[in-house]
Amino acid sequence: MISKSKISYIKSLANKKLRLKYGCFVAEGNKIAIEILNSNWAIEQVYATQKFVDEHQFEFNKNKIEIITNEEIERISNLQAPTDVIIVMKIPSANKIIINNHGWSIALDGIQDPGNYGTIIRTADWFGIQQIFTSPDCADLFNSKTIQATMGSFLRMKVDVVDLEKLITENKFDQIAVAVMNGENIVKTTFTKNGLLVLGSEGKGVSQKIIDKATHLVTIAGKGKAESLNVAVAAGIICSRLPI
Amino acid sequence: MISKSKISYIKSLANKKLRLKYGCFVAEGNKIAIEILNSNWAIEQVYATQKFVDEHQFEFNKNKIEIITNEEIERISNLQAPTDVIIVMKIPSANKIIINNHGWSIALDGIQDPGNYGTIIRTADWFGIQQIFTSPDCADLFNSKTIQATMGSFLRMKVDVVDLEKLITENKFDQIAVAVMNGENIVKTTFTKNGLLVLGSEGKGVSQKIIDKATHLVTIAGKGKAESLNVAVAAGIICSRLPI
Known part of the structure; x- marks a missing residue:
């Protein structure tokens, strides 16, 4: 049986400050778990049902797996429909930011919804984009809802929290395409082979600077008559027009 | 002060059976509320803060507004970040299903996530699509999370729950485009002026029939390496290619 102190530790990782203090975050869900267990990301502890361990094959030290019941998972899960596995992972140490000048990158300005943020990572990964920059006021990558929405794509995406203005000033991008409400129709835009796509929050948009x-x-x-598109949907539509 | 019985009534509307029993559903959020209050949809009761009523202008009988505090809204809200207004609306009676043969419609097969469902309604409304059909096992339109994700677009969308196979058999669509994992690249598809776009759940896809x-x-x-796209993102990308 999982101890009370472990339950309160896992639950504490819903808080960003405590994630930074302990250097850990939580990933949930069977599909994501399989990808994680077959990756080389550092794992602190896996909590899984016997059923999950029996039914899935993965390369992972089984000594680090604690078998728990579905009822116990429900107690520690952040999901509305808890699955069979919860993984406590180690936050990787920040590397030196290296700008990849090949292809397109995405910059997110003030996107605070973790579901949208994670879905944008997943979408970028679908199209083969490898790097995402976020302003410091975006949702946290290691929020379990962001991780969940990436459906595992966080394992492959280089994500850096940066001052976006500085990023643009200090690096050369062939194109800097900013999504706005009254710009040029993307259908008519000629995109070059590499550049930076900037998306802002649905409420405030991209900052004037x-x-x-x-x-x-x-x-x-x-x-139609909708006032705006969901930002992750907008990201997908624009990415589908980029020559990548 | 809002009565205990009203609080439990509003909370009960999170349950689909009770929504059907009472014929009502809940919509939350300031932006959506303004659209609703300026629409001609039937409203049972508005619960709003004094601040909301003072700051916004809308055509609505103010006798039907009960002023409540932010603390009270937090008690009845389904949102993680409750806003200033919650509206109990009447579920409109189902009309005879009329197939609009002009332009494109969307059919959703087994899409159970209310957030994705609502986002698809919003996206369809952005592109000028006016009709959505859903299989009976899709999420409920009147789930407050669906309503929330539509950002008000449910007010303009004709939504019908139907047997999709029957819909396709009994009606003539110039094209029936089904989103699958290994089909023709949409970039190469020539879409006609009207048709039906069918999207399935991320797990199961569209049914074989x-x-x-x-x-x-x-x-x-x-x-890239992501296994799939979020279904609302996929809907947006395909809609952006339709000649509407």
Whole structure:
């Protein structure tokens, strides 16, 4: 049986400050777990049902797996429909930021919804984008909801929290395309082979300082009456037009 | 002060059976509320803070507004970050299903996540699509999370729960485009002016019976390593290619 102190430790990782203090975060869900267990990311502890361990094959030291019941998982899960496995992972140490000048990268300005943030990582990974920059006021990558929404793509994405203005000033991007409400229709935009796509929050959009540095202000044309698109949907539509 | 019986009534509307019994559902959030209050949808009761009422203008009988505190809203809210207003709305009576043969419609097969469902309604509304069909096992339109994710677009969308196979058999669509993992690249597909776009759940995809009736099996090409795209993102990307 899982101890009370372990339960309160795992639950404490829902708090960003405590994640930084302990250097750990939580990933949940069977599909994500399989990807994690077959990756080389550092794992502190796996909590799984006997069923999960029996039914899945993965390369992982089984001594680090604690078998727990579904009822116990429900007690520590952040999900509304808890699955069979919860993994406590170690936050990787920040590497020196290396700008990948090949292909496109995405910059997120003030995107605070972890579900949208994680879905953008998943979408970027689908299209083969390898690097995402976020402003310091974006949701935290290691929030379990962000991790959940990535569906495992966080394992492959290089994510750096940066001052976006400085990033743009100090690095050369062939194009800086900023998504705005009244820009050029993306269908008419000619995108080069590499650049930076900047997306802002649905409420506030991209900050003016960044807009001022754009080479292209782009918009997804719509004939309907919705006021805006979900930012992860917008990211997907623009990515699908990039020559990557 | 809001009565205990009202609180338990509002909370009970999180349950689909009780929504059907009472014929009501809950919509939350300031932006959605403004759209609702300026629409002609039937409202049972508005619960709002004094601040909300003072700061916003809308055409609505103010006698139907009960002023409550932020603490009270927190008690009845389904949102993690409750806003200033919660509206109990009446579920509209089902109309005879009329197939709109002009333009494109969307059919959803087994999409159970209310957030994805609502985001698809919002996305469809952005592109000017006016009709969505869902299989009976999809999430409920009147789940507060679906409503929330539509950002008000449910007010403009014709949504019908139908037997999708029957829908396709009994009606003529110029094209029936089904999103699959290994179909034709949508970039190469020539879409006609009207048709039906069918999307399935991320886990199970579209059911074989529907795939068998497709005129086009379409896929969003990706060079990365993610196993799939979020279904609302996929809906957005395909909609952005339709001639609407």
